[in-house]
Amino acid sequence: MGNWERNVRRVTPYTPGEQPTRKDVIKLNTNECPYPPSPKVAEALAAFDAGELRLYPDPEAGMLVHALASHYGVRPEQVFVGVGSDDVLAMAFLTFFNSGRPILFPDVTYSFYEVWAALFGIPYRCPALDETFRMRREDYLVPNGGIVFPNPNAPTGLAAKLADIEAIAAGNPDSVVIVDEAYVDFGAVSALPLTERYENLLVVQTFSKSRALAGMRIGFAIGSEKLIRFLNDAKFSFNSYTMSRLACVCGKACVEDEPYFRETVGKITATRERVKKELLALGFSFPDSSANFIFARHRRVPAARLFEALRGEGIYVRYFPKPRIDDHLRITVGTDREMDCLLAFFRDYLDRERE
């Protein structure tokens, strides 16, 4: 056996939430949408001619890019698309974080950031959120090689103030600032309008949450034409054809159905607000979520114990055994019925615990 292994890039990969193959579980662990995608997606699929699959897709994914540009009121040259927002973020890390100085992201945040940094050899520093899990603006007004944070943050669900985001973009003209808005549609204010003023500000969003297309793999970024050009140059140096013909067709149909989108988001946020009240009554506390999940801890019962008990009942939530957050559960907001099952379980379990 040779020594080829010595030249392999050693990494510690991101661990995605479990995707159980059993159909009878209540799946509240990966922040998917509990409702199907727009019926326009099914129509577009039904109308699609499979024979077209013999041909490469448009490498620019023009159909999808134009639909997004038109929807968000920007120029097509300001839109980048990828295979989910993880693909977009990975490409953005590769493209923009090459200064050799540490990039900044919060200590409690989306755990993929440190994985990308490690993969590409990017140094990083993680300013601590305050004791209420809020970002401190001043932590991001120091020398750095780039900045990335989610808004709302994951897994806390807390939204940042737009004024803070603007101050961070304005205060870092030598860095690219990435706002990861995977969950923004559920109640935070998007930084999209700021991209007109700050050419170093990149906003990333996804079709996997509010648009119910996690299974299709579509994410996008909007920013200045210059930022998007650089991103596309890197993308075209990696894989010319990332977006399949079906991703383009389904993505376009989806983004064009605004009434369905509003209805879906409305239902999820209504359920979330109701569940918040019920969780409070059961002895849980949580940061006030603007996302499609609630990051809750119980005043008495350890999160790890609740996690295992829920799992035993076929109710999957997410538990992160990490400093500062190992007493919390991240619970995706499902349908009313799914949440009623969860709440019934908690009621019963906590009653029994007390005895």
Add this chain to the structure above:
Amino acid sequence: MGNWERNVRRVTPYTPGEQPTRKDVIKLNTNECPYPPSPKVAEALAAFDAGELRLYPDPEAGMLVHALASHYGVRPEQVFVGVGSDDVLAMAFLTFFNSGRPILFPDVTYSFYEVWAALFGIPYRCPALDETFRMRREDYLVPNGGIVFPNPNAPTGLAAKLADIEAIAAGNPDSVVIVDEAYVDFGAVSALPLTERYENLLVVQTFSKSRALAGMRIGFAIGSEKLIRFLNDAKFSFNSYTMSRLACVCGKACVEDEPYFRETVGKITATRERVKKELLALGFSFPDSSANFIFARHRRVPAARLFEALRGEGIYVRYFPKPRIDDHLRITVGTDREMDCLLAFFRDYLDRERE
């Protein structure tokens, strides 16, 4: 305006072949399959429930991996899948070529190799093919940081000898050797069986050519379990969910329809052999192609002139204005009818030229 641009990765992206939006062209420029994918793909699409798209796909793409493992008689742990073979190759470059020593690939070959090397900062050297466009085995038995070449080679179409590939894999125990078999189904001998003996040998294939699914974006690699584990670690550090639910479903349906696959490949190779004879009669010469394209030069008329004349008629072929090959056209093998149009054009054009 700030200095953020100073930290951007500067690259010269790969230029894919033109994807004209006009429908009335004869498209012989990106080596797509002229026949539609297996009817089983259309059936699988029709049976697919769009509601499932709300959920993430299996991050392991197990359904597709198992179908491939079963088809090629390997263990699922030996199969890696990606968004086309370009995605697979990009990930393999990132994973395996980290020694700091130059990697090796031929001077005349798939032009994406140098783009990936530049993107990831991998040094490279390009041993010259001999005057008949053949690889010299001894050029790859020197110190190196990795080896990659297509078999059959692109854009020449020439197949390598399996004995040469084995000698290269055996002679480089300290390097990963990648055989890019995008076109292998059209007449070359696959190195797949060698992967059982050489744990440093990775074979990459695609659904975009012989399987007529370029628009779906599916590629795969087969190798030792160790190689595949390292590749997956890098993939899971980049994007957990690369293969959409539809890619998994369509890919499985496609690979399971072996009779259709054989029929399609049979038709294409029969057309290729007929066109070879006709091109010879018209004064063209070419390396003896084992792929779904012919790399031809005319004894009298410059390739650039033919390229433009063809384009004027709505017949798209590929022309590479590069040293050693700027007198050639790469012509994809289309349907018999498409090739008859091409040949009729050549007959007419060359007649007029003579006058």
